[in-house]
Amino acid sequence: MMNNASAVQAAGLRVTRGGHPVLDDLSFALPRGRITGLLGPSGCGKSTLMRAIVGAQARVTGELTVLGRPAGHRELRSRVGYVTQAPSVYADLTARQNLDYFAAVLGAPARARAAAVEQALRDVDLTSHADALTGSLSGGQRGRISLAVALLGEPELLVLDEPTVGLDPVLRRDLWALFHRLAEERGVTVLVSSHVMDEAERCHRLLLLRDGRLLAEDTPDDLRRRTGTATVEDAFLHLVDEARATAGAAVTPLRTKATP
Amino acid sequence: MNAARKLATARRVLRQLAHDPRTIALMLVVPCVLLTLLKYVFDASPRTYDSAGAALLGIFPLITMFLVTSIATLRERTSGTLERLMSMPLGKADLLGGYALAFGAVAVVQAALATGLSVLLLGLDVTGSPWLLLVGALADAFLGTALGLFVSAFAASEFQAVQFMPAVLLPQLLLCGLFVPRGAMQPVLGGLSDVLPMSYAVDGMSQVVHHTGVTGLFVRDLAIVAGCALLALALGAATLRRRTA
Numbered sequence: 244m245m246n247n248a249s250a251v252q253a254a255g256l257r258v259t260r261g262g263h264p265v266l267d268d269l270s271f272a273l274p275r276g277r278i279t280g281l282l283g284p285s286g287c288g289k290s291t292l293m294r295a296i297v298g299a300q301a302r303v304t305g306e307l308t309v310l311g312r313p314a315g316h317r318e319l320r321s322r323v324g325y326v327t328q329a330p331s332v333y334a335d336l337t338a339r340q341n342l343d344y345f346a347a348v349l350g351a352p353a354r355a356r357a358a359a360v361e362q363a364l365r366d367v368d369l370t371s372h373a374d375a376l377t378g379s380l381s382g383g384q385r386g387r388i389s390l391a392v393a394l395l396g397e398p399e400l401l402v403l404d405e406p407t408v409g410l411d412p413v414l415r416r417d418l419w420a421l422f423h424r425l426a427e428e429r430g431v432t433v434l435v436s437s438h439v440m441d442e443a444e445r446c447h448r449l450l451l452l453r454d455g456r457l458l459a460e461d462t463p464d465d466l467r468r469r470t471g472t473a474t475v476e477d478a479f480l481h482l483v484d485e486a487r488a489t490a491g492a493a494v495t496p497l498r499t500k501a502t503p
Numbered sequence: 504m505n506a507a508r509k510l511a512t513a514r515r516v517l518r519q520l521a522h523d524p525r526t527i528a529l530m531l532v533v534p535c536v537l538l539t540l541l542k543y544v545f546d547a548s549p550r551t552y553d554s555a556g557a558a559l560l561g562i563f564p565l566i567t568m569f570l571v572t573s574i575a576t577l578r579e580r581t582s583g584t585l586e587r588l589m590s591m592p593l594g595k596a597d598l599l600g601g602y603a604l605a606f607g608a609v610a611v612v613q614a615a616l617a618t619g620l621s622v623l624l625l626g627l628d629v630t631g632s633p634w635l636l637l638v639g640a641l642a643d644a645f646l647g648t649a650l651g652l653f654v655s656a657f658a659a660s661e662f663q664a665v666q667f668m669p670a671v672l673l674p675q676l677l678l679c680g681l682f683v684p685r686g687a688m689q690p691v692l693g694g695l696s697d698v699l700p701m702s703y704a705v706d707g708m709s710q711v712v713h714h715t716g717v718t719g720l721f722v723r724d725l726a727i728v729a730g731c732a733l734l735a736l737a738l739g740a741a742t743l744r745r746r747t748a
Binding site: 260261297298299300301302315317320321323325327329330331332333334335336340344345347348349350376392 | 508523582583588589590593747748
């Protein structure tokens with residue numbers, strides 16, 4: 244598992260908040276140029292894990308390597324794109340002005356900036372709303388501006404926290420097509436979280452997270468095969484039940500990390 | 504420090520303001536209206552108008568910039584854009600410097616309008632050069648921006664941020680020498696007045712009212728105001744964290 248093919252590598256990763264563990268002893272790897280889905284119920288630690296990877300999370304212990312550097316290294320700041328759950332863009336700027344500013348922060352020279360902004364707007368299909376005030380757009384449109392910001396500067400790793408929540412089916416399909424295009428054509432590594440299990444089928448690999456622990460790290464096909472289930476949702480439920488049974492029988496703390 | 508990123512930040516802040524013409528109008532017009540009001544309140548005692556008017560020319564930009572900056576940075580913190588910027592290659596000094604530049608530019612316009620109106624139309628009589636009033640007003644605006652940035656770290660909502668204005672600025676207003684000369688205050692209050700930055704903002708302006716040319720005290724007062732602003736800015740920078748719990 245320890246090789247250069249991994250964009251992100253974690254071993255014994257732990258995060259505490261208020262003295263309590265939020266993430267407990269996570270070890271996994273994200274292969275380069277692939278889409279990995281981070282799945283699990285609300286509050287299981289998905290956002291915390293993503294914040295740890297982009298270097299926004301305090302009190303992270305264990306090993307966490309991102310693109311060959313320790314997570315949060317200053318050199319990574321222009322190589323990793325990050326989209327939070329709530330759209331983090333300026334409501335009192337237009338979409339274009341938002342993108343223009345963040346492109347400047349990423350260090351794009353003034354000449355190249357307009358083209359980069361146009362490309363990002365096209366990627367998220369917002370060219371027609373480019374000059375509307377962000378605050379007057381719908382929640383889904385604001386989310387797409389936020390996503391477009393993360394696409395600026397051609398990041399090698401994209402960390403997307405529930406980017407498809409609240410979007411209509413057509414848009415969701417288009418965004419997933421975009422993620423695949425980014426992975427296949429530009430070699431971008433994508434980590435995308437969701438609590439909607441049917442999105443899991445669109446990922447190359449999955450991390451199943453529950454209560455801050457890793458339940459499984461596998462491809463959707465192998466996960467279903469291994470658990471003898473028809474959908475990833477059923478596989479997830481199967482693993483949760485299995486973990487409960489083990490914990491109940493042995494009366495030991497949960498040790499449920501399955502290895503593929 | 505990166506000049507391009509700092510300028511981009513300043514341009515972004517000004518663009519945000521440009522989408523909010525009512526705020527711009529309030530920032531520019533309200534001080535002028537208040538100064539005009541002051542003129543007629545002190546119609547019978549022009550000397551009082553001269554000293555109070557000059558002091559207020561320093562105090563208005565301080566208050567306006569404090570309010571605008573504390574709300575703007577609070578929004579930056581709560582909207583998630585600060586977290587995003589901190590995950591990008593933007594230095595804290597570039598962010599703070601960008602804000603200071605943008606609001607500084609607004610302060611120049613505000614101070615120019617207020618000073619111009621007072622000296623040219625309302626007949627504010629100062630011994631020194633009106634340009635020195637402008638310089639003083641700018642230093643005070645800078646102090647307001649820096650204090651606003653600093654206190655925004657302690658506000659969790661816009662309600663709290665607005666309440667910091669009376670909490671932080673009104674005691675300074677009472678003790679700065681506008682109502683009672685600083686020398687005539689009780690020793691304890693005088694001592695308190697001596698350690699509050701707004702006192703020096705007002706002292707500096709009164710130097711211009713009473714003396715021709717740039718006095719040593721004017722320079723000292725200005726240096727104290729700028730020093731306090733830099734200190735608040737440094738403390739504000741310390742509250743910007745790349746990693747948060």
